[in-house]
Amino acid sequence: MNIRFGCKNSGPSDGCLFRKIKTKRQLAIADREQELLSLAERLMAEEGFSGLTMDKLVAACSYSKGTVYNHFSSKEDLLCALCIKCMETELTMFSQALTFEGNSREKLLAVCYAYRLHAVLNPTLFYCVLTAKTPAVSEKAKPERLQRQQELEQQLADICNHLFEHAMAAGDLQSPPAVPLSQLSFAAWAMAFGSNALLLAAGTTQLLKELQAENALLFNINLLLDGMGWQPLSRDWDYKASWQKIGQEVFKQELSTFREQGMAPGQRGKHP
């Protein structure tokens, strides 16, 4: 028996979770996992959250049920995998946002912009991330996947934390005494998350129709950062201009794709 990092009994799906892919066979398996994930993403976008079932996925792909279950040990595991894919995309967009040239506060805004844009482009995946944190899901997902999920969460949080450090180093922000940086960072995260979630639900709720959803996140975050005393304050700087500049300079491509199609690729359907 080959000694291969405990591959025994673990099925083919490990291929893409390990850092190094060895054989071409494992490579093919990892490829297939991505293929299945893309298919699942499309199914969910087309037919909504509950429209994604294992049976449908099996029917839609060219593999058998057993093979699909070799990749995803349960529906929850598949959901978790989708969540991971979503967060990886977020991470990419966040990194893209960090390239924006501006003061420390504008950089945080750029990340918020990325967060919002990602949510608008992938509303169903946003729900997916929400439910993936539900105990119902995390209890049935593969441990490796949960670990990967936490890794990504940490990386996303690190980006946010780093922006706060940067601001303090630049002298734009002073943390109150006895308040750890993570607390401030959490506040920003909570605001961004809450705004995004409510704005997404607002389409359903219709309670917030009069609200100008386009700039609501910017408005909310500005209030919060003003409360932190993050310089320059919103009364001393035109952050609305920054916001638009971020869109034009960093996410031009995503925005044009969005506007052309009315919706993002694969997001045309309903979400039943």
Next chain:
Amino acid sequence: MNIRFGCKNSGPSDGCLFRKIKTKRQLAIADREQELLSLAERLMAEEGFSGLTMDKLVAACSYSKGTVYNHFSSKEDLLCALCIKCMETELTMFSQALTFEGNSREKLLAVCYAYRLHAVLNPTLFYCVLTAKTPAVSEKAKPERLQRQQELEQQLADICNHLFEHAMAAGDLQSPPAVPLSQLSFAAWAMAFGSNALLLAAGTTQLLKELQAENALLFNINLLLDGMGWQPLSRDWDYKASWQKIGQEVFKQELSTFREQGMAPGQRGKHP
């Protein structure tokens, strides 16, 4: 044929959704709906979100499947009904919070306290409200229920809006020009919601363990209200003391119940 507000073909569950309950029969039906809801709530608390199935509910009650389906046209409809029950409880607790004597800002804090307390006491119901806004649910729920849900949402939002009006009338808060009050109110709502959701997930996530979850919502809201310029600012007032005072004066009973049992009644189980 009797003319009875179109009761035909509508099943027994209407009884409790109409404003007036007529016959004793309808009264009994409305009672049974509450009985079923309480049972469903307990099932969900004990066995988690996915532990609640229609079949289990039928097995756990003394009625037949058809009868249960006369009340709740689908699983999603049941979920929506639970969401409504949850929001009604919230509304009660919010009203309770409004009795707190204090300045305008403290009153808002009291409502936030109620929101947080409710979420901690009923974590599974919190998830329930989240998912009830999902298209998957709202598309299959009864129209009357969706309407009731929106009514409640409006009432909750009104409470929040009214607090802002009160603050402006008292001179504690000035809305920036060209910014509707609802925008400010939405910011507070988003912050409270986001903080609560993340804090709930934090138990799972473990990313925020170092965070002092107990006061995180207070901290976040304070930052936001400071950003709005809501007087007195947090540097001029001991809101931590207010927070504790709210708990002691308004929610003493809930807190003691919480501490005695370690968890709220019916919330002892896991959430798979």
Next chain:
DNA sequence: TCGTCAACATGACGATTCGTCATTAAATTA
């Protein structure tokens, strides 16, 4: 080239769950 064996693929299958509907029972009205 072939044999061997571990790893992988297959799809039939049992178990749940959802929701329906023909039938039976009860309540209301005449």
Next chain:
DNA sequence: TAATTTAATGACGAATCGTCATGTTGACGA
């Protein structure tokens, strides 16, 4: 009480989940 409307019942079919015995493949050594 008879007639009629309304509600309750649970057997049933369809859909879904996840498993497992069986068949297949491909890597590797001879």
